[in-house]
Amino acid sequence: MAGHPRVVSVFPNRGHPLHTTRSWEFLGMEEEGGRVRPGSIWAKARFGEGVVIGNLDTGVWPEAGSFRDDGMGPAPPGWRGICQDQQASDDAQVRCNRKLIGARFFNKGYLATVGRRQQQQEVNPASTRDTDGHGTHTLSTAAGRLVPGANLFGYGNGTAKGGAPAAHAAAYKVCWRPVNGSECFDADIIAAFDAAIHDGVHVLSVSLGGSPADYFRDGLAIGSFHAARHGVTVVCSAGNSGPGAGTVSNTAPWLLTVGASTMDREFPAYLVLDNNKRIKGQSLSRTRLPANKYYQLISSEEAKGANATVTQAKLCIGGSLDKAKVKGKIVVCVRGKNARVEKGEAVHRAGGAGMVLANDEASGNEVIADAHVLPATHITYADGVTLLAYLKATRLASGYITVPYTALDAKPAPFMAAFSSQGPNTVTPEILKPDITAPGVSILAAFTGEAGPTGLAFDDRRVLFNAESGTSMSCPHVAGIAGLLKAVHPDWSPAAIKSAIMTTARVQDNMRKPMSNSSFLRATPFGYGAGHVQPNRAADPGLVYDANTTDYLSFLCALGYNSSVIATFMAGAGDGHEVHACPARLRPEDLNYPSVAVPHLSPTGGAHTVTRRVRNVGPGGATYDAKVHEPRGVAVDVRPRRLEFAAAGEEKQFTVTFRAREGFFLPGEYVFGRLVWSDGRGRHRVRSPLVARVVNTKKKHISIA
Incomplete structure (x- = not known):
């Protein structure tokens, strides 16, 4: 075949x-x-x-x-x-x-x-x-x-x-x-x-x-x-x-x-400790604990079942908790591996009264409101570290989880x-x-x-x-x-x-x-x-970076696919399309994309130039000026700096040249900037991310500024 x-x-x-x-x-x-x-x-x-x-x-x-x-x-x-x-x-x-x-x-x-x-x-x-x-x-x-x-x-x-x-x-x-x-x-x-x-x-x-x-x-x-x-x-x-x-x-x-990303709506549910400290979390739990009744708190690690590993218990994997240790208590589980709601079910099946889900370090401040099957709240990594330290230092620590509610205008x-x-x-x-x-x-x-x-x-x-x-x-x-x-x-x-x-x-x-x-x-x-x-x-961007099938086929050429294979890929069932002629010299970064990424910049200061074209989709003629926010350690030059359009629908071409500044970059590190075309009236600001990395053949892992 x-x-x-x-x-x-x-x-x-x-x-x-x-x-x-x-x-x-x-x-x-x-x-x-x-x-x-x-x-x-x-x-x-x-x-x-x-x-x-x-x-x-x-x-x-x-x-x-x-x-x-x-x-x-x-x-x-x-x-x-x-x-x-x-x-x-x-x-x-x-x-x-x-x-x-x-x-x-x-x-x-x-x-x-x-x-x-x-x-x-x-x-x-x-x-x-x-x-x-x-x-x-x-x-x-x-x-x-x-x-x-x-x-x-x-x-x-x-x-x-x-x-x-x-x-x-x-x-x-x-x-x-x-x-x-x-x-x-x-x-x-x-x-x-x-x-x-x-x-x-x-x-x-x-x-x-x-x-x-x-x-x-x-x-x-x-x-x-x-x-x-x-x-x-x-x-x-x-x-x-x-x-x-x-x-x-x-x-x-x-x-x-x-x-x-997040928006500005939250569903706060607080863990109130016996020292009156309130830790904010989020939840959509339908079930609720009796108001102001305190329950003993226990970390899931301390509630480990006899046949479970410490890691399994820490993550509240199903069957990893000791029912005798968990019964009637609020269990603190750590995020990771299994689904957040599965952790709550593990606590529920073990007889727990509620759950506090603490983020792992990778999850940071991202807390998510879930429809848990028991009273629960989800807290940040920093609050989780503080809570677990409190449990270790306090004998028979206790608390309760408040009923969630809807809150707007959260920041940031x-x-x-x-x-x-x-x-x-x-x-x-x-x-x-x-x-x-x-x-x-x-x-x-x-x-x-x-x-x-x-x-x-x-x-x-x-x-x-x-x-x-x-x-x-x-x-x-x-x-x-x-x-x-x-x-x-x-x-x-x-x-x-x-x-x-x-x-x-x-x-x-x-x-x-x-x-x-x-x-x-x-x-x-x-x-x-x-x-x-x-x-x-x-709905009114001012300028657009357009691309068509030919542009994408040429992009595939730049990846090394030959013309006959690309033509077959394009034709599908064989609709009579001619073989696409791959340009003699083309690089993937030359695709007319709304962002510009140059991942192979020379460390010796050699220039790397890419080309872009934009079409005026405004109501008539317009003039746009370029403003560049340079990536750290990289010089960026846009030519021309001004684009003058006589009418709507007109296209203009420009180049963006990158050069590494010796002594101002870390080889292998990605750095970021921005190119903005503005029509000067504050109406249109056409923004494009700039991404650059100076080549380092010795460095294998990815570094991000």
Whole structure:
């Protein structure tokens, strides 16, 4: 098969894991009380009317209020999608309407992998119905209707809404019951991309991924290439493997890759100690302890069962705790390895009265409100260290956990989530990834009726809305925004939409300080990409960095793929396209990308020049001047320093030259700067991250300034 002239490549059918009410107000699209100003992108886009947003995920729960169709118009002209569930029983069948206009499932790759026994365990193996909740949550975040009174156990009460609430939605189910940690397989992912392209989707939200791989061996990269070629904007999650360097996935340049950060809503639940010290945490626990009754506190390490290791007990792995030691007490567990809610279940099964979940050092200040099965609260690393020290020093220490509540205007916000995967891009370091960050912590959105809010087998609770965290949640925020941009600018390419989102982002929090990471240290573009998304500004970016299929094919040439293979990759089923002629001299960093990364800068001061071009998408002629914030130890020269556009639609080219300053850099260290094109009237500031690394052949590990 691999030798067939029309076969691009043969690679394993890899599996991939799956990686609201307040967030849109936090992003400035509405004001308190739901008021939408004329300058909001919602007003300009008519809330996404006429756009179709699809997702590749676990399916959809069609009965969710987010997918009702009252007041919706018909599907847009040219829509060819279907509701596929003809083989399902009446109860399981997904019925489409004017809101949910498409529903398909893809399971051949999954079924070929799992075997007959696992197939029999799968619920609804021939249905788009979502039995997990992940797909319903992400699709409603991107395109859900307005649903008043949305909450989880009374917390976060408000009107749920998607980014493009008037857009049509389509669900493509590619993820099933997990097998060895994977739910979504390449064969099904590629088939779903092909179907979505055929159906007429405008934007695809894809909250899944795996470890970075060569683009020709990555089903998501291949499928999204074809989507971009047909004008479909594909938005992907960056992954939840942070905060380590080089963990970002979905690194292809034709994708819009999204990291996750916090917003200004919290669900505080305090641990009150017997010395009257109050430690602030967060929780969405429905169950509560009697008011002001103190319970003995014990560290999970001290509550170790006879057959458990110290590490297992410390992490509250199921079955690792001694019931006699735990009964009636509040147990302090440490974050890591197993799911946060699983730790609470381990304490609950051992007879504990409550749980305090303390962050490990890597998680820092990132605390997440979860729907625990027992009274619980999640505290920071620093507070956890203090608490555990207090328990060691105090005999029979005691305390109680207060009832959670909803609090707004938290500061600082946003800051990067610890779990959000980080750059550099290990496949092509010349392309900065992730591209952008968006809210991804404690996001409230629609949920399935077939799983509890923890998503675990022991949870028999059922909810209409659920709060979830991950880059899976930030991804559909940006997909919804991309849908709005498509409604405002229907002629824009996926690359132009990406550029508008990236170049208008901000890198400051709500205290007007540089965005931080979960340890409250200064974050970098390896965490947030171009910055935190600003939807209203993205509708009027001034300039865009555009790219087309030819640009991406030339980028692949620069990676060393030959012309005939690239032509086959492009043609797919053989649609008559000629062989792409690879340019004689091209480097990956010359792709017309909205950020600039130079990972191989000479330590001897040699110049490294890259070229970019921008198109004026303003209302008329304009003049832009360049301002450079140089990376530490690197000189940056932009030529020309001024771009004069006579009319809208005109393109201009410029170069950016990097030189290492001898004695001012650490070899092998990544440093960051910024290029800003401004039209001088304060209206448009077109920002691009600059990333540079001076080569050090002796140094193997990654260093980040």
